Amino acid sequence: xxxxxxxxxxxxxxxxxxxxxxxxxxxxxxxxxxxxxxxxxxxxxxxxxxxxxxxxxxxxxxxxxxxxxxxxxxxxxxxxxxxxxxxxxxxxxxxxxxxxxxxxxxxxxxxxxxxxxxxxxxxxxxxxxxxxxxxxxxxxxxxxxxxxxxxxxxxxxxxxxxxxxxxxxxxxxxxxxxxxxxxxxxxxxxxxxxxxxxxxxxxxxxxxxxxxxxxxxxxxxxxxxxxxxxxxxxxxxxxxxxxxxxxxxxxxxxxxxxxxxxxxxxxxxxxxxxxxxxxxxxxxxxxxxxxxxxxxxxxxxxxxxxxxxxxxxxxxxxxxxxxxxxxxxxxx
Amino acid sequence: xxxxxxxxxxxxxxxxxxxxxxxxxxxxxxxxxxxxxxxxxxxxxxxxxxxxxxxxxxxxxxxxxxxxxxxxxxxxxxxxxxxxxxxxxxxxxxxxxxxxxxxxxxxxxxxxxxxxxxxxxxxxxxxxxxxxxxxxxxxxxxxxxxxxxxxxxxxxxxxxxxxxxxxxxxxxxxxxxxxxxxxxxxxxxxxxxxxxxxxxxxxxxxxxxxxxxxxxxxxxxxxxxxxxxxxxxxxxxxxxxxxxxxxxxxxxxxxxxxxxxxxxxxxxxxxxxxxxxxxxxxxxxxxxxxxxxxxxxxxxxxxxxxxxxxxxxxxxxxxxxxxxxxxxxxxx
DNA sequence: TCCTTTCATGTAAGCGCTTTCATGATCGCG
DNA sequence: CGCGATCATGAAAGCGCTTACATGAAAGGA
Numbered sequence: 001x002x003x004x005x006x007x008x009x010x011x012x013x014x015x016x017x018x019x020x021x022x023x024x025x026x027x028x029x030x031x032x033x034x035x036x037x038x039x040x041x042x043x044x045x046x047x048x049x050x051x052x053x054x055x056x057x058x059x060x061x062x063x064x065x066x067x068x069x070x071x072x073x074x075x076x077x078x079x080x081x082x083x084x085x086x087x088x089x090x091x092x093x094x095x096x097x098x099x100x101x102x103x104x105x106x107x108x109x110x111x112x113x114x115x116x117x118x119x120x121x122x123x124x125x126x127x128x129x130x131x132x133x134x135x136x137x138x139x140x141x142x143x144x145x146x147x148x149x150x151x152x153x154x155x156x157x158x159x160x161x162x163x164x165x166x167x168x169x170x171x172x173x174x175x176x177x178x179x180x181x182x183x184x185x186x187x188x189x190x191x192x193x194x195x196x197x198x199x200x201x202x203x204x205x206x207x208x209x210x211x212x213x214x215x216x217x218x219x220x221x222x223x224x225x226x227x228x229x230x231x232x233x234x235x236x237x238x239x240x241x242x243x244x245x246x247x248x249x250x251x252x253x254x255x256x257x258x259x260x261x262x263x264x265x266x267x268x269x270x271x272x273x274x275x276x277x278x279x280x281x282x283x284x285x286x287x288x289x290x291x292x293x294x295x296x297x298x299x300x301x302x303x304x305x306x307x308x309x310x311x312x313x314x315x316x317x318x319x320x321x322x323x324x325x326x327x328x329x330x331x332x
Numbered sequence: 333x334x335x336x337x338x339x340x341x342x343x344x345x346x347x348x349x350x351x352x353x354x355x356x357x358x359x360x361x362x363x364x365x366x367x368x369x370x371x372x373x374x375x376x377x378x379x380x381x382x383x384x385x386x387x388x389x390x391x392x393x394x395x396x397x398x399x400x401x402x403x404x405x406x407x408x409x410x411x412x413x414x415x416x417x418x419x420x421x422x423x424x425x426x427x428x429x430x431x432x433x434x435x436x437x438x439x440x441x442x443x444x445x446x447x448x449x450x451x452x453x454x455x456x457x458x459x460x461x462x463x464x465x466x467x468x469x470x471x472x473x474x475x476x477x478x479x480x481x482x483x484x485x486x487x488x489x490x491x492x493x494x495x496x497x498x499x500x501x502x503x504x505x506x507x508x509x510x511x512x513x514x515x516x517x518x519x520x521x522x523x524x525x526x527x528x529x530x531x532x533x534x535x536x537x538x539x540x541x542x543x544x545x546x547x548x549x550x551x552x553x554x555x556x557x558x559x560x561x562x563x564x565x566x567x568x569x570x571x572x573x574x575x576x577x578x579x580x581x582x583x584x585x586x587x588x589x590x591x592x593x594x595x596x597x598x599x600x601x602x603x604x605x606x607x608x609x610x611x612x613x614x615x616x617x618x619x620x621x622x623x624x625x626x627x628x629x630x631x632x633x634x635x636x637x638x639x640x641x642x643x644x645x646x647x648x649x650x651x652x653x654x655x656x657x658x659x660x661x662x663x664x
Numbered sequence: 665t666c667c668t669t670t671c672a673t674g675t676a677a678g679c680g681c682t683t684t685c686a687t688g689a690t691c692g693c694g
Numbered sequence: 695c696g697c698g699a700t701c702a703t704g705a706a707a708g709c710g711c712t713t714a715c716a717t718g719a720a721a722g723g724a
Contacts, residue, residue, distance in 0.1 A: 002469070004710060015674045020712060027713085028671055045468060050445035051387045052710030055679050060383070062426070062446070069412075073602075076408045080401075083429055087439070092446060094394070094426050097415055107419070113382035114394070114424060136377065137334070215602075244606050270405075270547075274576050276608030336680060347704045352682060359683090360701055384680030387709050671720080682709085690701080 003046045012040040023048065062092040063297060064111045064118035066125060069099035072213075072241060073269040074286055075121070078143065081290025082119060089298050091116070098124045105129050112138045117297040119143060119290075122188055139300040141293045146187045147310045152296045154289060154311045158189055161282045161315040162196025165236065165264060168280075168317065170200070172324035174233040174262060177205035180221055180246055181213055181238025190238045193266060197236050205236070210245075213238055218245025226253050226261065233261060234323070240265035240272040243279055247322070258324045268318055280323035283316045335378045344372040355380065394424040395629060396443045396450035398457060401431035404545075404573060405601040406618055407453065410475065413622025414451060421630050423448070430456045437461050444470045449629040451475060451622075454520055471632040473625045478519045479642045484628045486621060486643045490521055493614045493647040494528025497568065497596060500612075500649065502532070504656035506565040506594060509537035510557055512578055513545055513570025522570045525598060529568050537568070542577075545570055550577025558585050558593065565593060566655070572597035572604040575611055579654070590656045600650055612655035615648045 009016045014033060021027040022037040029037070040046075054060045063086045067075050083093045096111050098104050108125055112118060117139030120130070130148060133140060140151035147153045169177070179198075183191035190213070198205060208225055210217040218241060225232065226249055237243035243265030250257050257263050257277055265272050268283035292311060299305040319326065341348045346365060353359040354369040361369070372378075386392045395418045399407050415425045428443050430436050440457055444450060449471030452462070462480060465472060472483035479485045501509070511530075515523035522545070530537060540557055542549040550573060557564065558581055569575035575597030582589050589595050589609055597604050600615035624643060631637040651658065 005712095006710085016711075017674060017713075018672085021673090024712085028673090030672060033672080045464075047441045047445055049710050050442065051383060051392070052679095053712080055383045055387055055681095055710075056712040058679065058712095071408075071412060073405070073408075076403075076405075079427075080403060080429075083427060087429070087433065092426050092428065092443060094424050095411075095415060096424065097412075097419070101419065109379045110382065111424060113379055132377075215606075244602075247606070270576075271603035271606045274547075274579070274603045275606045337682095338680085348681075349683075349704060350702085353703090356682085360703090362702060365702080381680050384709095385682080387680075387711095388682040390682095390709065665724105667722105667724085669720100669722080671718105673717085673719105675714105675716080677712105677714090679712085680709105682707105684705105684707085686705085687703085688701105689703105690699100692697105692699085694695105694697090 003044045005046070005048065005052075008037065008040045008044055008046050011044060012036040059301075060114060060116050061090060062094055062115045063294065064094050064096065064115035065120075066096045066098060066108060066111065066118060067121040068124040069097055073271070074239070074267050074284070077286035078121075078290040078293075081287035081292075082294045083290070084287075085291045085294035085298075089294065105132075108133070112136070116301045117141070119293045119297060120145075123185055139297060141297050141300075143289060143293060144189045147308075150308060152300065152309050152311075154293050154296065154313070155189065156284045156289065156313050156315050158192035158315070159196040159199075161317055162193045163200050164317045165280075165282060166197040166200035166205075168319065169234050169236070169262065169264070169323060172234075172258075172262065174324075175204060176230075176233045177201055178225055178232035178235050179205055179207045179238070180210060180218060180225070180235050181242040182207040182209040183238075193238060206232075210238070210242055213242050215241045215245040215248070218242030219248045220245070222246035222249035223252065226250060226255060231261070234258075235261060235263050237263065237265050240267040240269045240279060240281055243281070243322075244271055244275060247275055247277075247279070257322055262323045264323050273320075275322075277322045278320035280320045281318050283318050285313050285315070288313055335376045337378070337380065337384075340369065340372045340376055340378050343376065344368040391633075392446060392448050393422055394426055394447045395626065396426045396428065396447035397452075398428045398430060398440060398443065398450060399453040400456040401429055405603070406571070406599050406616070409618030410453075410622040410625075413619035413624075414626045415622070416619075417623045417626035417630075421626065437464075440465070444468070448633045449473070451625045451629060452477075455517055471629060473629050473632075475621060475625060476521045479640075482640060484632065484641050484643075486625050486628065486645070487521065488616045488621065488645050488647050490524035490647070491528040491531075493649055494525045495532050496649045497612075497614060498529040498532035498537075500651065501566050501568070501594065501596070501655060504566070504590075504594065506656075507536060508562075508565045509533050510564035510567050511537055511539045511570070512542060512550060512553055512557070512567050513574040514539040514541040515570075525570060538564075542570070542574055545574050547573045547577040547580070550574030551580045552577070554578035554581035555584065558582060558587060563593070566590075567593060567595050569595065569597050572599040572601045572611060572613055575613070575654075576603055576607060579607055579609075579611075589654055594655045596655050605652075607654075609654045610652035612652045613650050615650050617645050617647070620645060 005016045009019045022029045119141045122144040134150040142153045144155045210221045246263045265279045265281040268281045272279040337348045341351045354361045418425050451473045454476040466482040474485045476487045542553045578595045597611045597613040600613045604611040
């Protein structure tokens with residue numbers, strides 16, 4: 001990768017401006033000259049340096065994405081949608097995970113210096129840093145976060161689907177509930193889910209902290225809960241991973257799901273579909289989230305739009321067997 | 333992000349060389365001068381342009397990764413391990429998916445121009461392009477691919493674990509087998525798995541094509557197979573996703589796993605653990621693969637090593653309930 | 665034939681940063 | 695006191711590329 005435009009120009013017997021014009025199609029080039037240039041390019045196997053192009057153009061042709069941790073299918077699916085659209089738009093995707101990293105501020109700013117804009121997940125970046133990035137004029141789209149002045153936000157709908165989920169469970173006749181995976185911050189996705197189910201179930205539901213939204217933490221908290229004196233008839237979990245943990249706990253304690261205790265999740269990840277019983281959950285349009293984020297960012301980067309936008313994508317209740325028996329069981 | 337080193341230099345009343353020296357610690361700077369520079373940096377909120385630094389240094393401080401498609405937990409886990417080590421080494425990670433993309437060659441070369449080296453999965457990149465990248469001097473590590481002159485390769489062990497898996501199944505007394513998910517290319521991971529089990533089972537096993545290694549394809553092929561006249565007693569699957577499809581097929585046909593038909597997978601993804609029955613599989617050290625790839629690439633990039641290396645990481649047979657009953661069942 | 669327009673091409677100035685080398689000042693040693 | 699070494703700093707040259715603007719040639723129209 002050591003050939004420069006100067007060598008191509010010399011071999012073709014033209015100026016570097018003509019080489020650039022030929023390759024980029026930005027100006028007139030005589031047919032014969034064009035042939036000479038393309039021949040030299042081929043012989044020398046020349047590919048323009050991304051660095052040189054980006055510096056000269058003043059743009060990186062790249063998008064950043066910052067997430068707390070890629071572990072968990074939710075983030076992966078969003079990344080997939082994001083990368084696909086970014087690539088269609090001619091941009092690379094540079095990733096950064098912040099979990100367990102020191103000097104997050106430096107890492108994020110370094111990333112900002114490499115890309116034309118960034119997608120940031122919820123609270124992967126602390127509030128003061130988020131505000132600073134906005135102030136610095138970085139083009140930003142936040143996912144699953146309250147609207148922030150100067151940046152786009154994008155999230156999935158939580159409250160209505162949480163209400164629908166809770167209503168569905170009451171339709172099974174259950175009267176005592178627990179919400180596993182209490183919200184860690186206010187106004188984030190999980191808090192909205194909690195608010196939604198609490199709206200329907202009121203005093204019939206209590207929130208139980210898991211600390212993190214992982215299978216292991218879900219398992220531990222559910223085991224403690226199910227061994228207690230006040231065992232809920234149904235456990236509504238913050239997300240599918242916590243729900244998978246709850247399924248494991250029920251299994252270990254010899255409890256039937258949904259016969260003894262119903263369990264629901266959120267996200268509709270692969271493992272939720274393949275668990276037995278298959279999890280009733282709420283499907284998030286994760287790829288769509290990523291794709292929409294990439295398009296929103298494109299508008300900001302190209303200057304097509306400079307007024308921040310706040311989008312909410314719909315979610316969908318997915319009824320499977322973990323919440324209870326249904327008169328007409330369908331294949332999951 | 334518009335502040336340049338010239339503005340900092342002007343405000344501090346020094347040259348840009350002194351600003352650079354101060355920030356990078358590459359040469360002597362008087363204490364008083366240093367204070368003036370740092371003050372200016374703080375007041376102007378200056379962060380060096382990644383582009384400028386990279387062009388001047390002649391290095392990108394970034395690693396690339398090319399995969400066929402991120403869908404499926406296998407790739408995600410590798411990416412996690414890779415990104416973590418790359419970040420420790422002060423490098424960003426730029427991702428590229430090649431599935432369904434036209435002009436893969438251009439995309440990959442563009443990526444090569446943005447990074448100091450790349451990790452490429454198996455056959456995400458066609459053979460001629462792989463050879464061309466090597467010829468161009470790109471620092472490369474391939475995962476799950478036969479040794480290629482001039483590049484590192486890294487893979488998980490397949491044959492020995494496949495043999496162990498097949499031997500375990502014969503220990504259950506089964507005599508008729510199918511291998512679901514026939515190899516698409518020779519000498520790749522799946523081919524090695526097939527060779528391993530065939531070595532043990534010989535004429536007692538036949539390979540069945542799925543076309544792709546997905547749940548849906550596994551489901552279709554397994555349904556056809558299990559409805560046929562020559563139903564195997566055990567299905568060894570190329571990977572966990574195909575195996576999950578086979579579980580679904582058995583379920584739909586009212587067959588008990590492992591009572592009527594045993595099923596095994598490969599990878600040990602989350603969904604394999606949470607399926608019921610939980611899948612017997614072979615655990616790939618996916619994160620370790622990614623981490624090792626990042627370290628190998630670092631050696632090539634820094635020039636610590638310039639002789640290609642070929643590594644094989646061990647895999648581990650994980651016995652769960654899908655292969656048959658065991659005298660001492662353990663929690664999965 | 666002359667003038668205007670269009671095509672084609674090259675020169676030069678950046679884009680933002682790093683670093684080599686030259687220079688001046690100061691300090692220490694003989 | 696003079697010389698050599700060390701410290702501190704700035705000027706200049708790139709790193710690889712894009713593109714505005716100037717210039718010459720050719721073509722077309724009056």
